[in-house]
Amino acid sequence: MYSLIFRLLPGPLWLRIIFAVLLIAAAVAALMTFVFPWLSQFNPLTDSTIGSG
Amino acid sequence: MAELSSNAAVMRRDRARERPGRPHRRRRRSLFQVILQVIGELLITAGVVLLLFVAWELWWTNIESDIKQEQAVEDFFSGIEVPLTPEAPSADEGDIAVDAADPPVLPAAEFAGKTFGVVYVPRFGENFSRPVTGGVGVDVLDNLGLGHYPDTAMPGQVGNFAIAGHRQTNGAVLDNIHTLVPGDKVYVQTRDGYYTYVYRNNQIVLPDRVDVLAPVPTQPDAEPTERILTMTSCNPRFGAQERIIAYAVMESYRPSSAGPPPEIAAQVERAAGQVG
Numbered sequence: 001m002y003s004l005i006f007r008l009l010p011g012p013l014w015l016r017i018i019f020a021v022l023l024i025a026a027a028v029a030a031l032m033t034f035v036f037p038w039l040s041q042f043n044p045l046t047d048s049t050i051g052s053g
Numbered sequence: 054m055a056e057l058s059s060n061a062a063v064m065r066r067d068r069a070r071e072r073p074g075r076p077h078r079r080r081r082r083s084l085f086q087v088i089l090q091v092i093g094e095l096l097i098t099a100g101v102v103l104l105l106f107v108a109w110e111l112w113w114t115n116i117e118s119d120i121k122q123e124q125a126v127e128d129f130f131s132g133i134e135v136p137l138t139p140e141a142p143s144a145d146e147g148d149i150a151v152d153a154a155d156p157p158v159l160p161a162a163e164f165a166g167k168t169f170g171v172v173y174v175p176r177f178g179e180n181f182s183r184p185v186t187g188g189v190g191v192d193v194l195d196n197l198g199l200g201h202y203p204d205t206a207m208p209g210q211v212g213n214f215a216i217a218g219h220r221q222t223n224g225a226v227l228d229n230i231h232t233l234v235p236g237d238k239v240y241v242q243t244r245d246g247y248y249t250y251v252y253r254n255n256q257i258v259l260p261d262r263v264d265v266l267a268p269v270p271t272q273p274d275a276e277p278t279e280r281i282l283t284m285t286s287c288n289p290r291f292g293a294q295e296r297i298i299a300y301a302v303m304e305s306y307r308p309s310s311a312g313p314p315p316e317i318a319a320q321v322e323r324a325a326g327q328v329g
Contacts (some may be wrong), residue, residue: 001091031102036109040222041191043110048227048287049189049200049217050296051263 094162110222114195118224122198125168130325133244137322140314148156156209156306157245161187164201171324172199172216173240173317176252182324185241189217197228202220206280208241208248209306210267215283219220220297221291227286230299231255239282239301242315247317248310250282250301257288257295266299279303 005023009016040046082090159169166185175182186193189200199218205214218226237252258265265285268277280303288297307314313321 001094008313028105029106030232030253032109032325036106039106040110040114040195045291045293046110046219047260047293048194048222048296049202050217050263050265050284050298 054098066098083177114223115225118196118198118222120225121196122184122226125186125197126171126182126324127183127326129171133309135309135325137318138324139219139315139318156248158210159205159243159245161203162200165203166193168197168202170241170243171321173242173320173324174233175317175320176233176237180320180323182320183218183224185216185305194219195223198224202207202266207242208267208282209245209280209303211280212277213266213270213281213283214241215266215285217285220286220288226289227284230284230286230297231288233299238304238316239284240314241282242313242321244309246306246311247314248280248303248307249314250280251301251304251306252301256284256297257297260293260294260296265296270298271302 006016006020009019011019054287064177097322102243104268118151127201163169166186166188168184168186170185172183172185183198185199185201186197187201187203189202193200194217199216205215207213218224220228220230233252235252235254239252241248241250254267256271264271265283266272267273269274269275269279270281270283273307282301282303284299284301285296287293312318
């Protein structure tokens with residue numbers, strides 16, 4: 001799967017490595033801004049209040 | 054001898070040409086192998102994402118929340134005009150203590166979702182100054198540190214001024230709650246003045262024990278006579294099977310005009326952004 005994505009990237013090897021790093025960074029940024037804040041509401045380990053559970 | 058080694062070199066070159074990874078030499082893989090590889094890669098990805106989530110929760114949320122809390126403290130100080138140097142101790146020190154009998158109380162209704170004070174706990178560190186905001190929803194606790202249970206008393210009111218804070222994540226405001234020693238001071242600053250509470254004891258309870266928020270903690274039917282401060286956080290550390298509750302009793306009140314209590318003058322000054 002990842003090897004296919006890597007082969008689909010254009011350009012010489014060094015350019016494809018740069019693209020791959022950028023893609024990974026974008027994925028991590030999207031996770032941190034959108035997915036994790038949403039996911040953390042289901043995390044029972046961070047509930048510090050009384051009577052909400 | 055030379056012939057032999059050149060033969061070896063040719064063989065090495067041939068082997069190199071056959072090395073996998075070159076597309077035109079690739080062995081065709083069966084559908085089964087392809088599916089298996091995709092599943093494997095997805096599983097590895099899921100593992101990496103979960104590790105990232107742990108790092109985000111335990112590390113990044115603290116950085117983000119610290120910035121927002123500092124901003125909230127800054128906003129709090131920009132909204133009030135207070136002297137930042139304590140009044141020189143003099144004969145009228147007694148008058149300040151008299152104020153403790155009937156300190157002013159903020160109207161709770163005004164401060165839903167708004168920062169109304171700053172809490173200083175020297176035991177939690179020299180520079181521990183955290184905003185306290187009305188409400189205990191995730192919007193408050195995850196961003197602004199300490200949250201005030203809306204139906205409990207306000208600082209200085211007879212009854213129970215109850216606040217909650219995270220222990221590991223989102224600023225980790227109450228991470229050191231278990232290190233409090235009886236006699237430790239907890240200072241709550243509002244626009245009116247400084248309420249000094251003295252830590253009394255803690256209690257570890259199950260998460261459904263709402264009676265710790267009662268005007269007289271754990272005695273819902275009793276008539277309150279004391280001014281209590283209750284802090285709740287999760288327990289154990291890195292878990293939430295229980296809650297740790299810390300109680301403090303109000304000892305004195307000092308109006309804003311008299312300046313901060315001398316013991317925390319430096320912290321107040323730092324929080325107000327007057328230093329550095």
